Amino acid sequence: MVRHMVNQQTSLDSLFHALADPTRRAVVSRLLKGAAPVKQLSEPFEMGLPAFLKHLSVLEGSGLIHTEKQGRVRTCRVDAERLAAAEGWLSQQRAIWHGRTDRLADFVESQTPEQIS
Amino acid sequence: MVRHMVNQQTSLDSLFHALADPTRRAVVSRLLKGAAPVKQLSEPFEMGLPAFLKHLSVLEGSGLIHTEKQGRVRTCRVDAERLAAAEGWLSQQRAIWHGRTDRLADFVESQTPEQIS
DNA sequence: GAATCAGTTTGCCATATGGGAAACTATTTA
DNA sequence: TAAATAGTTTCCCATATGGCAAACTGATTC
Secondary structure, eight states: OOGGGTTHHHHHHHHHHHHSSHHHHHHHHHHTTOOEEHHHHHTTSSSOHHHHHHHHHHHHHTTSEEEEEETTEEEEEEOHHHHHHHHHHHHHHHHHHTTOOSHHHHHHHHSOHHHHO | OOGGGTTHHHHHHHHHHHHSSHHHHHHHHHHTTOOEEHHHHHTTSSSOHHHHHHHHHHHHHTTSEEEEEETTEEEEEEOHHHHHHHHHHHHHHHHHHTTOOSHHHHHHHHSOTTTOO
């Protein structure tokens, strides 16, 4: 369980960083409606493929999407659990704000500063 | 209302960017427990004041915190509504994922691509 | 008035980020 | 087999980011 928490920090860093760009948020939004190949995903945007691939690799690095290549087509799909992780941090904060002392808040309090921040 | 939505994009950019750093998340977390002056806020961190001030200005730029100076002390407080805005985007996405068609989802759908992404 | 304290400004640095162009690989399709 | 398609790689560029040290301003305190 604790092991499972290691690098929660870095994980949130890359999650929020991945979401801090309109192109990447649009891709996430699009993928929530269903998997799609790279080229089709890239069509709404004005940048070239190399630039677009960098966005995809940021998203994949954050765990927000997973990709798989078959033949010459790479299919991308979203990982909704990672989105939930970002939402989770925010709702933990709201819990702190509301001065809650339920199990969730207790859990947050039990973490070391390095783990929560 | 539409006016109120303009630059939602940039707003989310700076919100998520502000949250994509452990120091800044820690400051938000700390401030949710109550307002505090700059120096006190900076104490848990190992960086110098100039570097810390940059983090504060990123947070302030995103609207996540507001500050006010009295005498030589600048007091910082969190703006929980901005946190809720980030949470809002995420839960809108979850709504899309779940294929919901309630009022919230309808609202999201009614926005232009530039506005939601 | 001198010293301290809280914050600010200015320059500097290394690295990361977001974009482009061009050349390349591997798979379909004609 | 030739051509088109879908990605990929490499190299380059401008700007942003996160940190430092040092000098500075303005408010308190001794």
